[in-house]
Amino acid sequence: MLQKLMRIGAAAATLVLIAGASAGADTIKVGIIGPLSGPFALGGKNFKAGVEAYVAVHGDTVAGNKVEFVYRDLDGPDPGKAKSVAQDLIIKEKVQYLGGVYLTPSAFAIAPMLEEANVPLVIFNAATSSITQKSPLIVRTSFTLWQTAVPLAKQVAKDGVKKLIITVTDYGPGNDAEAAFRKTFEAAGGKVVETIKMPLSAADFSPFLQRVKDSDAEAVFAFLPSGASTVGFAKAYVESGLKEKGIKLLATGDVTEESGLQAVGDAAIGIRTTYHYSLVHDSALNRDFVAAATKAIGNADELSFPAVAAYDGVHVIYKMIEATAGKQDAKTAVQSVSGLAWESPRGPVKIDPVTRSLTQTIYLREVAKENGRLVNKEIASYPDQPDWGLVK
Amino acid sequence: MSAVTARPSPLRGDFIKLAAVALAGLAALVLFPNDLGLMTRIASSAFLVVSLDLVTGYAGIATLGQAALFGLGAYAAANANLAGLGEPILMVAVGGLAGAVAGLIFGAVVLRSRGLAQLVLTIALVQLVHEAANKLSDITGGSDGLSGIDVAPILGAFRFDLYGRTGFVFALVLLLATLAVLSVIVRSPFGLKLRAIGRDPGRVRTLGAAVMPALLVTFTLSGAVAGMGGAIEAISTGVVGLDSVSFERSAMALVMLVLGGSGSLYGAVAGTAVFMGLESIISAANPFHWLIIVGVLLIVVVLFVPRGLTSLAGDVRRLLAIFGLRRDKR
Numbered sequence: 001m002l003q004k005l006m007r008i009g010a011a012a013a014t015l016v017l018i019a020g021a022s023a024g025a026d027t028i029k030v031g032i033i034g035p036l037s038g039p040f041a042l043g044g045k046n047f048k049a050g051v052e053a054y055v056a057v058h059g060d061t062v063a064g065n066k067v068e069f070v071y072r073d074l075d076g077p078d079p080g081k082a083k084s085v086a087q088d089l090i091i092k093e094k095v096q097y098l099g100g101v102y103l104t105p106s107a108f109a110i111a112p113m114l115e116e117a118n119v120p121l122v123i124f125n126a127a128t129s130s131i132t133q134k135s136p137l138i139v140r141t142s143f144t145l146w147q148t149a150v151p152l153a154k155q156v157a158k159d160g161v162k163k164l165i166i167t168v169t170d171y172g173p174g175n176d177a178e179a180a181f182r183k184t185f186e187a188a189g190g191k192v193v194e195t196i197k198m199p200l201s202a203a204d205f206s207p208f209l210q211r212v213k214d215s216d217a218e219a220v221f222a223f224l225p226s227g228a229s230t231v232g233f234a235k236a237y238v239e240s241g242l243k244e245k246g247i248k249l250l251a252t253g254d255v256t257e258e259s260g261l262q263a264v265g266d267a268a269i270g271i272r273t274t275y276h277y278s279l280v281h282d283s284a285l286n287r288d289f290v291a292a293a294t295k296a297i298g299n300a301d302e303l304s305f306p307a308v309a310a311y312d313g314v315h316v317i318y319k320m321i322e323a324t325a326g327k328q329d330a331k332t333a334v335q336s337v338s339g340l341a342w343e344s345p346r347g348p349v350k351i352d353p354v355t356r357s358l359t360q361t362i363y364l365r366e367v368a369k370e371n372g373r374l375v376n377k378e379i380a381s382y383p384d385q386p387d388w389g390l391v392k
Numbered sequence: 393m394s395a396v397t398a399r400p401s402p403l404r405g406d407f408i409k410l411a412a413v414a415l416a417g418l419a420a421l422v423l424f425p426n427d428l429g430l431m432t433r434i435a436s437s438a439f440l441v442v443s444l445d446l447v448t449g450y451a452g453i454a455t456l457g458q459a460a461l462f463g464l465g466a467y468a469a470a471n472a473n474l475a476g477l478g479e480p481i482l483m484v485a486v487g488g489l490a491g492a493v494a495g496l497i498f499g500a501v502v503l504r505s506r507g508l509a510q511l512v513l514t515i516a517l518v519q520l521v522h523e524a525a526n527k528l529s530d531i532t533g534g535s536d537g538l539s540g541i542d543v544a545p546i547l548g549a550f551r552f553d554l555y556g557r558t559g560f561v562f563a564l565v566l567l568l569a570t571l572a573v574l575s576v577i578v579r580s581p582f583g584l585k586l587r588a589i590g591r592d593p594g595r596v597r598t599l600g601a602a603v604m605p606a607l608l609v610t611f612t613l614s615g616a617v618a619g620m621g622g623a624i625e626a627i628s629t630g631v632v633g634l635d636s637v638s639f640e641r642s643a644m645a646l647v648m649l650v651l652g653g654s655g656s657l658y659g660a661v662a663g664t665a666v667f668m669g670l671e672s673i674i675s676a677a678n679p680f681h682w683l684i685i686v687g688v689l690l691i692v693v694v695l696f697v698p699r700g701l702t703s704l705a706g707d708v709r710r711l712l713a714i715f716g717l718r719r720d721k722r
Contacts (some may be wrong), residue, residue, distance in 0.1 A: 105537030
């Protein structure tokens, strides 16, 4: 009985595969997995805006093939759901490419099935360095915390700061940011006087900042996941009097991420961060991107960094479709974009053939007010930064 | 209701229900060969909801921390795998064992109080386990999740495939076996005592029966079932995340139980299948606003079918009897 069922199943699977192969000739489906509802919904909205912006600028036809995007919601860090959503896209929707993925555990869950499915995955956000090592078919167009934290640590040491305190959220990316900053800062001769790990659910940051005040540190490095907590932290920093005391707040750009920045208010002015992208990056390409993405998202206050990663992610997918002439060949597709360099709205970027993450310019920015809006104004740049988490 | 549906042998009714679950599973295998990933998740989640039913539906102890036992089973199985244990059946055994031990400890703590305080205690426990799992990233992977699980073919013969056929059959067979064992247990004198405790523990105590040991056994059993489910999820997903020990997961399990009807093993299974099936269909159709639709549906069910979907079966039977379509055995 079971054998018979297995045979029926196998036959059905074969049919699916044949159907998948023949469908590839005209319409190519791309599955986008992101948080379209729930607490991270803004990230998913930005994915969608980035994708739509790219299609608006470059069209939906590549090498004679029409590209169709299929969205699936993955509302939180749930690897089980991530896997079945990806299976659903691959098996039922017969997508040739996967894109998106906001959180690391989801990427880990999808990685093992890619080779059997013959589908490349372009990560639009999830920022843990080791993700691209989980499958040779993963390419990432976002950033890693090592990438953004290392140049900041070097700059801080160069500016003559000797004693520093680290405050990070106590979870994977926070630990990454801490390790990257500490290693680089200490190698440059600085001293980390204390590390404070704040719970992910913390809403009141004054006790942590009191400890910063009590220490003899000259500056504080912070990492928090973008969203409500960064707004609370930036506000608490100002209210605690640390700013007046002259203790500088240094952070990765997550803390002054654009969709939360207006809520912090003028108190944020002067906070310095390093990041791979600012909405006010000065280039014609970026202005076009912001215009198209703002139109796609509908509300200018919601536009933020995941949109540019999605925009570049679609660029990479288009290049892969071109290189394989629309045929489903994941390995060739990924090989064809290894080492690919192009001009992104964020500046020059290149896919590192070894890490399959972007090598890109990281900018030092300062929060300033322009035309009544708070922006991250770029004041210095560090070109060609690899993913320092994998490139030692 | 029991007067209406008196049957010659209660076990025969159980057998029919078990066969129905088996048939539904096999039908899913044939009719939805492309949805087996979802089906496997439903099966592994059914373990969690059934385990919750033992504690809440039968023994009458409300808990919002059941996922702690589920997740601990998952982490145990995953760690055993990373240490070199590839055989999935043994991994499930490890998960069940870890869940049982955790269930015993969980029960020993929770049973020290009653009522609302007890409910709060279960929440505190699951939050503690969640935070511990976040901190102990060497053995749990922290918030990144524990990945790198590499499962060997079952008994060296059946490899886990992309379509999830092996994973689903594996989960379904284990679910059926577990349900079979549990339906004997809940019909046994122990099971009847448990129901009595659930209705009125004070009365059972005055009758001279020991309440505490029975409840501890239930928590251990429930932990074993939850742990097995966690292990199955770890095997089929290949990653164990913090969500598996979360309060949210515990609360969702309670929603599914209420939806299906608590105090019935098959109600738990039906609730899981209906909820997760609907969630999947609606979220694929409208990935942006599906939560609202699911929320409204839940409210409708709770308002109009307060005893859960399985109570509808009894209603249908009664209706048939009223219209003379079914001989009433009264």
